[in-house]
Amino acid sequence: MIEAVGLTKRYGKTVAVDNLSFTVEPGRVTGFLGPNGAGKSTTMRMILGLDRPTSGQVLIDGKPYARLDRPLRTVGALLDAKWVHPNRSAQAHLQWLAKSNGLPDRRVDEVLDMVGLTKVAKRRAGGFSLGMSQRLGIAGALLGDPKVLLFDEPVNGLDPEGILWIRQFMQGLAAEGRTVLVSSHLLSEMALTAQDLVVIGRGKLISQSSTTEFVERSTENTVRVRSPHADKLGAMLVDKGFTVREDTDGSLTVSGAQSDEIGDIAAASGVVLHELSPQRGSLEQAFMQLTGDSVEYHAELAETGK
Amino acid sequence: MTLLAVERIKLFSTRSPWWCMLLALGLTVGITAIIAANWTDSPMPVLGAVFTHTFGLYVVMVMAALAVTTEYRFGTIKSTFQAVPDRISPMVAKAVVVVLLSGLVGLASAFGSWGLSWVLAEDNSDLALTTANDWRHVAGVGLVYAAGALLALGVGALVRQTAGAVSIILVFALVVESVVGFIPNIGDDIQKWMPFTVASKFIFGDPDPSAIPNGAGPPAIGELSPWGSFGYFAGIALVIYIVSLVVVKRRDA
Numbered sequence: 001m002i003e004a005v006g007l008t009k010r011y012g013k014t015v016a017v018d019n020l021s022f023t024v025e026p027g028r029v030t031g032f033l034g035p036n037g038a039g040k041s042t043t044m045r046m047i048l049g050l051d052r053p054t055s056g057q058v059l060i061d062g063k064p065y066a067r068l069d070r071p072l073r074t075v076g077a078l079l080d081a082k083w084v085h086p087n088r089s090a091q092a093h094l095q096w097l098a099k100s101n102g103l104p105d106r107r108v109d110e111v112l113d114m115v116g117l118t119k120v121a122k123r124r125a126g127g128f129s130l131g132m133s134q135r136l137g138i139a140g141a142l143l144g145d146p147k148v149l150l151f152d153e154p155v156n157g158l159d160p161e162g163i164l165w166i167r168q169f170m171q172g173l174a175a176e177g178r179t180v181l182v183s184s185h186l187l188s189e190m191a192l193t194a195q196d197l198v199v200i201g202r203g204k205l206i207s208q209s210s211t212t213e214f215v216e217r218s219t220e221n222t223v224r225v226r227s228p229h230a231d232k233l234g235a236m237l238v239d240k241g242f243t244v245r246e247d248t249d250g251s252l253t254v255s256g257a258q259s260d261e262i263g264d265i266a267a268a269s270g271v272v273l274h275e276l277s278p279q280r281g282s283l284e285q286a287f288m289q290l291t292g293d294s295v296e297y298h299a300e301l302a303e304t305g306k
Numbered sequence: 307m308t309l310l311a312v313e314r315i316k317l318f319s320t321r322s323p324w325w326c327m328l329l330a331l332g333l334t335v336g337i338t339a340i341i342a343a344n345w346t347d348s349p350m351p352v353l354g355a356v357f358t359h360t361f362g363l364y365v366v367m368v369m370a371a372l373a374v375t376t377e378y379r380f381g382t383i384k385s386t387f388q389a390v391p392d393r394i395s396p397m398v399a400k401a402v403v404v405v406l407l408s409g410l411v412g413l414a415s416a417f418g419s420w421g422l423s424w425v426l427a428e429d430n431s432d433l434a435l436t437t438a439n440d441w442r443h444v445a446g447v448g449l450v451y452a453a454g455a456l457l458a459l460g461v462g463a464l465v466r467q468t469a470g471a472v473s474i475i476l477v478f479a480l481v482v483e484s485v486v487g488f489i490p491n492i493g494d495d496i497q498k499w500m501p502f503t504v505a506s507k508f509i510f511g512d513p514d515p516s517a518i519p520n521g522a523g524p525p526a527i528g529e530l531s532p533w534g535s536f537g538y539f540a541g542i543a544l545v546i547y548i549v550s551l552v553v554v555k556r557r558d559a
Binding site for chain 2: 045048049050051052065066068071072075077079080082083084085086087088089092093095096097099100101102140
């Protein structure tokens with residue numbers, strides 16, 4: 001379990017992380033979501049004791065990172081797949097890591113096997129593709145068989161096969177009862193991977209909830225209705241206080257109503273329905289709505305488009 | 307002990323330390339061989355065999371600086387501090403490994419140069435290591451390389467960039483220390499306390515008559531005795547290294 005309490009990081013006058021508190025539970029994949037520059041990586045570095053918080057603290061199973069004994073056995077992390085010496089072989093890279101926390105050499109072969117890099121173990125890591133580097137990074141994170149795992153934007157730049165592999169891998173780790181925190185700036189990706197979401201913008205906590213709850217709360221639900229008596233039905237729905245928009249093809253988009261309510265109203269007045277389908281707003285839209293004010297660098301286009 | 311093994315794996319699983327060690331030995335032993343083969347008319351003195359030690363010193367210092375700066379360049383320093391969050395112990399382990407290795411390279415370079423001179427020089431009657439001073443001229447190279455490596459590790463950890471660290475070390479040792487002497491009035495007095503100038507006094511200073519033909523040879527500048535000179539050089543290296551530890555501990559990785 002990871003607990004952040006009042007975590008704050010200032011660089012001069014810039015506040016990168018602002019009084020951030022959240023918890024990450026074991027047994028679930030928790031998505032750490034926010035636009036680029038929201039402070040996700042800074043927060044992850046503070047969790048690992050690499051950056052010193054200006055104030056506040058992070059505890060891992062009740063202890064600050066620096067107080068963990070042989071920390072790779074408790075926390076595994078992949079912050080950047082390129083953090084490998086390009087002229088060192090994958091095996092040598094894992095060997096020194098393993099040795100530093102008193103893990104046996106045999107464990108190196110095990111994790112290489114887990115991520116499917118056994119065949120290229122002796123090759124220099126500088127020649128690896130992004131996907132292979134990512135796998136090497138994950139192998140490094142798994143070395144100490146840790147209870148807590150952190151991944152920073154692990155699917156960035158990967159092909160669909162690589163994305164699927166990582167997604168399933170993380171879900172597998174959580175299913176084994178581990179605490180998994182994955183950062184991303186893509187809500188659509190997180191919706192597929194994470195059960196819980198910690199959403200931040202400009203270093204501040206925007207929400208912490210389950211993914212379904214977040215998506216339901218933040219997307220606008222509408223119902224699409226097609227009917228030969230659209231005019232009559234539209235008028236009745238407006239009377240009931242729902243917002244109705246008529247689309248160019250003659251169908252109605254009703255917001256604020258559940259599809260069963262509309263079905264009941266139509267049946268009561270004998271209106272024939274050709275279509276009655278609940279629509280879910282896009283995740284991107286919801287995310288934009290929530291974090292829109294907290295994106296650090298707005299594109300000009302977005303400003304004028306409002 | 308495990309951290310020493312970690313740093314040993316790190317150092318020897320990349321190529322640059324091997325190249326640096328080869329280059330350091332090649333430059334010193336190779337150039338000394340040329341000098342020795344061309345030493346005619348008089349017996350070759352002990353100091354003649356270690357003239358070239360400074361070339362190797364620069365290369366060894368580059369190797370030591372690289373041992374830290376490449377960790378920053380490639381982000382492995384973050385993995386290092388993740389694995390050992392107190393930060394000081396892995397940095398000390400690195401220093402022990404690099405300093406020991408540099409000392410060994412220094413010994414190999416000096417005794418290699420001396421041995422090859424013995425074989426190649428026309429008259430090697432003065433090359434025998436008979437006095438404590440003779441031994442210091444040759445074996446002292448190991449100590450100077452070791453202290454130089456410590457200094458370079460400190461600079462590397464403070465600057466964190468290969469190009470920056472290497473230029474600071476080389477420009478200081480090769481340019482600043484000689485240019486300082488040209489400052490009117492006070493130049494000479496400052497130069498006497500420049501670390502690399504003082505370090506060569508440890509190697510070249512107070513020779514026995516057999517080590518150098520009457521008064522000729524490399525200048526030994528400085529106010530301190532040869533061993534005092536080494537203490538001064540090593541002291542500066544240690545201070546810079548300790549400052550770097552404090553900075554590394556406090557700075558965001």
